[in-house]
Amino acid sequence: MEEEPLSKDWLIGFIEGEGNFNVALSNKKDNPNYPFDIYPMLQFRIFLREDDLNALNKIREFLGVGRIYKKKTEYNRRMGFRAKDQYVYCISHSKELLKLKEIITPTTFHTKKAKDREIFFKILDLKVNKKHLTLEGNEQIINLAKMMNSGMRENFKIKLNNGQKS
Amino acid sequence: MEEEPLSKDWLIGFIEGEGNFNVALSNKKDNPNYPFDIYPMLQFRIFLREDDLNALNKIREFLGVGRIYKKKTEYNRRMGFRAKDQYVYCISHSKELLKLKEIITPTTFHTKKAKDREIFFKILDLKVNKKHLTLEGNEQIINLAKMMNSGMRENFKIKLNNGQKS
Numbered sequence: 483m484e485e486e487p488l489s490k491d492w493l494i495g496f497i498e499g500e501g502n503f504n505v506a507l508s509n510k511k512d513n514p515n516y517p518f519d520i521y522p523m524l525q526f527r528i529f530l531r532e533d534d535l536n537a538l539n540k541i542r543e544f545l546g547v548g549r550i551y552k553k554k555t556e557y558n559r560r561m562g563f564r565a566k567d568q569y570v571y572c573i574s575h576s577k578e579l580l581k582l583k584e585i586i587t588p589t590t591f592h593t594k595k596a597k598d599r600e601i602f603f604k605i606l607d608l609k610v611n612k613k614h615l616t617l618e619g620n621e622q623i624i625n626l627a628k629m630m631n632s633g634m635r636e637n638f639k640i641k642l643n644n645g646q647k648s
Numbered sequence: 649m650e651e652e653p654l655s656k657d658w659l660i661g662f663i664e665g666e667g668n669f670n671v672a673l674s675n676k677k678d679n680p681n682y683p684f685d686i687y688p689m690l691q692f693r694i695f696l697r698e699d700d701l702n703a704l705n706k707i708r709e710f711l712g713v714g715r716i717y718k719k720k721t722e723y724n725r726r727m728g729f730r731a732k733d734q735y736v737y738c739i740s741h742s743k744e745l746l747k748l749k750e751i752i753t754p755t756t757f758h759t760k761k762a763k764d765r766e767i768f769f770k771i772l773d774l775k776v777n778k779k780h781l782t783l784e785g786n787e788q789i790i791n792l793a794k795m796m797n798s799g800m801r802e803n804f805k806i807k808l809n810n811g812q813k814s
Binding site: 486488489490491492493494495496497498499500530531533534536537540590592593594631 | 652654655656657658659660661662663664665666696697699700702703706756758759760797
């Protein structure tokens with residue numbers, strides 16, 4: 483039973499529940515040649531517990547892109563949090579994200595995650611067209627990222643404080 | 649776009665992400681005529697943030713059963729936790745849970761939630777057949793509930809300590 487393949491609708495429903503469209507605004511030290519302080523990194527992720535690794539494998543197989551890795555939980559444990567082992571399915575390369583876009587954007591999203599999806603792929607298009615290398619495009623991306631529904635806004639504040647010179 | 653109806657596969661995928669099959673083992677004071685200390689209460693729930701109330705409405709419409717109510721967050725807030733307003737879609741009546749069973753059990757689940765679903769509906773069948781009123785059936789239900797994947801086991805311990813006389 484469990485080895486039946488996924489359907490696209492199942493995947494969309496699952497992504498609306500568990501998918502995470504993340505725009506990390508990192509400071510430029512990871513990218514020495516990049517002209518601005520803030521570099522937008524796009525990651526589409528699904529975190530699942532260790533015993534659901536099989537589901538992540540099926541998702542990767544269905545989408546044909548992305549990587550699966552084990553999430554490091556040692557830090558959380560040292561800090562006294564109970565943390566179950568987790569695996570992460572992650573797509574971060576632009577080419578692979580374009581493939582994801584091609585598969586999931588023609589389909590209706592029923593939750594507010596529709597907004598995150600829209601902004602995420604708008605930022606992807608800007609990056610693919612090298613707009614993040616212009617001041618105007620960089621600002622546009624940061625402003626788009628601020629409008630995302632996810633935990634982004636908090637994240638954004640922290641990263642900005644670390645990353646800005648002023 | 650957002651007003652398009654759900655598909656069943658979407659709903660299954662979403663339930664695998666966000667659905668919660670809960671067996672609460674309450675002590676009998678809520679049910680004065682019940683012969684045992686522990687009464688198994690079944691709840692299928694989906695919690696979503698206030699701005700996704702529309703998605704919950706669509707789900708209720710699709711399944712044709714269940715209720716939506718606002719989750720009380722005052723307590724969490726008083727305790728200093730940041731708590732966003734949430735709505736809960738909940739099915740708890742046996743007749744309505746049988747309807748849910750009819751809709752979602754013939755379909756493959758791809759995650760470990762398959763196990764929770766199986767046990768949940770096994771307990772439902774026992775209750776529908778009045779087995780929870782026999783000592784043997786009651787014990788069987790408690791043992792099944794212990795095997796669930798969800799946060800159940802923790803919950804179970806607390807409830808047992810409160811509910812048992814010994």
